[in-house]
Amino acid sequence: MAKGIMYSVQITGLPQGGTFPAPAQSDHNREWRTKLKDARANKAEARVICLCRGQHEDLTLRRLVVSYLREHDRFYLSAWQHTGGQHRHDCRFYSVWADEASAKTYASSVVTVNADGTFSITLPVGLSRQSGNNNSAPDVNPARHPRTGKTKPSMSLLGLGHFIWQQAEINTWKPQYVKNRPRNALWLASRINTTAQSIRVSRMTLSDVLLVSAANEGAQKQVNQQRVRFATENKKRMVVIALLKADAAEGYTEIQTGRLRLSSPLGFPNLCVSPNVFRACERSFGAELSAWTKGQKVVAILETEPPTLRFERINGRNVPITEAEVIGIALMRVTPRFIPVDSGYEAIIEARLCEQERCFIKPLRFDAEEDTLPDFVLTDVEGKESVPMEVFGMNTDEYRARRAVKTEGYNKEYGNEGWWSWDATLNNAEESIPPFPAQN
Incomplete structure (x- = not known):
């Protein structure tokens, strides 16, 4: 991408703030320099905000840091840490990655930003089955990359889950979220759905083959059914993101019989899990499975082979049954607010931060x-x-x-x-x- 567009910047919290369009953001503009100097000296009160997405009531969104280079006698702006994704994709402050470690993890071609602001992502196992390939078992585990120390040539299912959480800002918390809309499974499904519309995998929009939890009365059940039909007819693999069912004991029993049940799976095909795939999940996500058995919320990110339709004779009738073989399972432990955590200790701190209404x-x-x-x-x-x-x-x-x-x-x-x-x-x-x- 190009360097990025300079959008207007708003400065508030000073006796006299102001909005500065791109031409006014110049070292030759004395008022601009003075305002930046005052904002830097009054960090507790001043807010310097990028207006690439327009004005917003929340003055913590798209905040900028004012820095000063003494040797060049110059002030400059940068995005707050971990907030680059809040900006428009063509903004000079935009960043796909929230930190340098994530940016260095993948080869440059794994995640690219398209001209329309959508993302193209490479997964270990693509969503299109190659014609004539009858071998359903992938050569790699798409759920989590091995620790090789090398730059990754693709994004695992766990990485995809993290990418969606970050783009949808599900990993961000502010007290007003409680007042605006409760975070429940259907809120999560809606958030994931919206974000998936801006992600392309194997030259397809991810939302075309994505299944998320649905309610009996909502439209998502029919959307899930439509996506299953599309994937079946076009031989496309599917991605499923939903909570593991709350009853872990029953869920484990079902897995032993080769079936995985998720929370509110209305419109889903039957998800078939081989012993090999589940053993790989146990090796990679043992801590998450343990948390599940203790009653904690755990999100599953699955990839399946294209669904297939068969008929089974039940009570004298041929009943259509749609099935999909799971080829990868990634798990992510989350709090009641769907903030990912890596341990019970982190969950304690997350709960206390929310109780104290912290951001x-x-x-x-x-x-x-x-x-x-x-x-x-x-x-x-x-x-x-x-x-x-x-x-x-x-x-x-x-x-x-x-x-x-x-x-x-x-x-x-x-x-x-x-x-x-x-x-x-x-x-x-x-x-x-x-x-x-x-x-x-």
Whole structure:
């Protein structure tokens, strides 16, 4: 893509703010320089906002950081950390990736931004079956990439789930979300559906072959049925994203018989799971399966072979039955608000942040191997762009070594008091969670 368009910038929170169109954003414009200088000096009150998507009541959206290069005597703007995706795809502040680690994970061709703002993504197993290929078992596991240390040539199903969560901002939380619309399974399905309309895989729009949870009375059931018919007739693989059913004991029993049932699967084909595919899921997502058995919400991201139609004689009648063989299962543990978490300790902090009406982002790793991302990022701390949060939940020698490296890095970048952490390995740790940094 090109460098990006300069859109108007709005400055608020100063005695005299203003809106500056692109031509006015020049070092030769004394008013522009003065406003940037004042905004940088008054970080607690000032808001510098990109208007690439127009004005918005939420002044935390598309906020910009004002920096100063002393050696060049120049002010410049950049997007807040983890917020590049909030901007228009043609905006100079737009970024597909929220952090450098994710950007370096994949080859450049794995995710591309098209001229119309849609994304083209390469999956390990494409959505179109090759004609004459009767072998349904893929040569690779599409659910999660092995830890090879190499740049990934495709995005796994787990990476696709993370990509959708990030683009739909499901991994972002603000107190007003509770007041606007409750986050339930149907809200999640709608959010995923909308985002999938802007994603292309194998030269197809992902939403054409996507199945999500549906209600009896809503239109999504019929949409799911239409998509299954399309995939059956055109021999297209399908992607399914939905919660594992709440009753884990019953769900496990069904998997042993070769069938996977998800939450509210109206309009879905029967999902058939081979022992090999489920064993691969157990190896890669054992922690998520364990959380499921303990009553936690777990999202499944599946890829299936093209659905097939057969007839079964039931009570003297030929009954049509549509089935689809699952070729990959990725799992993602989420909180009641569908924020992804990697452990019960993270879930405790997420719940407490929401109880205290804090604004935060849960950074997502995609298929990155380096554990460089914070567990959460607070975005409502007075005078700060963001405050990283770390939950230290293990006490092995290897983990302590990684913890020391992270601690040194955070202290160097943010200062000893510029980030937050909780040692969850201590006795009665939940009773001594440090207070969160003060909010605006």
